[in-house]
Amino acid sequence: MQTWHLDPTPAPQPLAADSVALLLQAPQDDAPGATLLAFLNRLTAVDYLSLVEYLPQPRSPLAAPELVEGHARPGLANVTPDCFQRYRQWFWREDEGTRLAHQADRRGGGLAALHVQAEDIHVASWRSEIYDRAHLSARLSFFYEPVPGTTFSMNLYRDRSHGGFAADEIARLLAVAPLLRQAHRCVLRSSPAAARPTSRDQQVERAQATLRRKAPELSARELAVCARIACGISADGIAAELDVAPSTVITLRKRAYAKLSARGVTGGRLQLAAFLH
Template sequence: MNAWTLAEENPSGSFALDALSRIIAHIGSPGFASAALSDINRGLPAGSWSVYRTSTASAPVCYLSGSYLRRDATGHCFRAYRDGLYREDSTFEALTGNTLGIVHLTAGDVRNAGHRRMIYERHRLRERLSAARRRDDGSILTVNLYRHDDQAGFRDRELAEFGIMARGLFSAVERQIALQPECGLRNDEQALRRLAPDLAAREMDVCLRLLRGMSHDGIACDLGISATTVKTYRNRAFARLGIHRNNELFAAVLRGDEGALRSR
């Protein structure tokens, strides 16, 4: 029998596998977005990142986003994108089939002037490096790293490192998204109204997105508010519902069991 101890760092000198091992450990954590971005920055500096699904047929959905050691403007960027810019987004047109692809572009490569001005120029984004896959329904799930104007451009070595880690990073993100089931929004809203008729609009917004499996960071990005504010609305909603945890919210909505809520 042989046994040996693994080195703390990857002896090949590539940071990608080390980063992935740390990112995998965060799957399922409410702090996945910030923790994963911090791990990515151990070897591939990125000022911010986002994970969203986009389609020309329906409004995009942001699952998570965040910034590293800077003011977080990802929520403002996504709101501008969702408010109509996504319809003219041609940056993923080179993707074919449903295989994972890499897209690297600079702000100047964004052909739509409004898209370039309202997101890249307004928020001083220099480059985007994405891992993206087209789904069977035509939508595209994309994991995006952004360099800002105060950062150097991506170098060839960094692009190669991203290529090594892209598939594992994409799978980790997909798993994070899939951990909570999606439910029909309209039915969920009706169920929540029956369970707690006094839910405020923002409390409803947050609960509906929790039911879609979105993280606190993703909800903050989608609604254009801070993650701290998301938690405040969640706590208020849970107090009205008489629950304490996300799994209780899922169980109550799936059963429509008002009695179970009030008996807690």
Template sequence: MTRPTPPSERWPTLLAGVADCVEALGGADFEARLLALLREGARIEQCMIFAYDAAEGVDCLLADNARQPRLADRLARLYTEGLFRNDPNYRRLADNALPTLELAPMRAEAMPESYRGSLFAFPDLVDKVALTLREAEGAYTLNLYRGREAGPFDADDLATLDALAPLLASLIRRHYGAPRPAEVRLTPEEEAVLAPLSERERQLCLRLLRGHTLKSAAAELEVALSTAETYRKRAYAKLGIPSKARLIALCRRQ
């Protein structure tokens, strides 16, 4: 097996990767550049980014598995449809005594067997590190996973991720947390994807595509959060997708 490059020798490449991410903020290339940075920095096999809001639950913003691309969608659906409640990190989100930015290795002993079996055993993942970013109204988690080929994260990997954590948090906050005007003209791809939806479903999905949370989209549309949730469920059902991550990917793939 090829020996990993020592962390000290990787830093020039990692900093260049951070610069690439900064350049791509708000654009279609951001997630590809972020994944390239994380693969270089910690040899990850799978990456998930989730956004949490106390009023609406959880949404998947990014789901990627380099070896089994379709598997990432399946795991995101399982998680957002209820398994998130068994995630030890989710149960810690409301603890105000914890730091706003926290890097936590996987705590297998804290996981219910059904949770671990569904999200780790089947995809053959052996280790996880979660970067949690707590905000005033919710949180983000960046979940990074390793498979059997790469093996568990070692001390150098964790040190590298710890050093990158403030930069990663800033990138996630700026890319996903800053809504862009919904009045921006739809791309032809967005037009094609959203065509089967009702007008209100389309308006909601457009705002989700522009970086809104369900809560902020509901406020802009002047509807109750429960009504916005109904629009979202109907839209996702019509499009055959489980999450915002897939909505975004669908618009890019068209």
């Protein structure tokens, strides 16, 4: 396991024009994480990418991770939603990345990185349920605040068929981490989620009304859950507001995404926000 604290200021990079074009394109895309994954694959093989936001939860000092986007390289099944669900349910408190995420939040504008190989995972069930089940060999994560008051991680994974990240590959990815952070900042500033009503209740009401109109196939409870996801509320926060168990929220979310997939929404807050726009 390795950690770094990086200079968040982008340094000059010898990038091809088509790679730069992908960074510039990301804020205009409905699934910017997929565009960033394509950019990374111009540098080295990255099989999966997940964007995770850390959101406050009731009665806890720890902000909890919530999946915003998850993508696979073309030709691979997207295992990120299933892996994240298991991670969120059982393992996130054991993760060194959780500490780094909260540290990045305190540092204000900092950029931290974490490299973990499957054999570094000290919790056997975590290694089995995620890394072994999904055939993952390694993870490289960046923790940062793209805009003030937010904390995100961008997590890059390797399939076992590609082995782990070699030292020179890690160096290339660390070098572009500030550019990824900057691109993500542009995504958030251009996202429809940034144009919000004055209160969260108004935001939820508007999101729910729009969802009801655009996705009438959703049940009332699925609407309630999806509207709150689009508004950036964590699963625990949704459970508390709706007075249901967190597992019920996860079940309703899965049902809703299964229905919304026909409309091009496969999961994640930014996709829902874009769908509502």
